[in-house]
Amino acid sequence: xxxxxxxxxxxxxxxxxxxxxxxxxxxxxxxxxxxxxxxxxxxxxxxxxxxxxxxxxxxxxxxxx
Numbered sequence: 409x410x411x412x413x414x415x416x417x418x419x420x421x422x423x424x425x426x427x428x429x430x431x432x433x434x435x436x437x438x439x440x441x442x443x444x445x446x447x448x449x450x451x452x453x454x455x456x457x458x459x460x461x462x463x464x465x466x467x468x469x470x471x472x473x
Contacts, residue, residue, distance in 0.1 A: 419467065421463065434455075438451065438452070
């Protein structure tokens with residue numbers, strides 16, 4: 409859920425088959441790294457927050473078009 413100015417808007421983002429394949433590829437790659445639990449969790453949190461920010465930015469830019 410995202411709050412923008414004076415309204416709240418919920419948008420469901422559907423992941424395409426290509427998107428799912430990329431997620432699986434990234435997951436398999438991360439699992440193959442020699443990371444400890446702390447570094448693995450930090451990497452996942454960083455990737456998640458980065459992806460969420462990029463999706464939010466793209467969504468908001470759609471209103472500017």
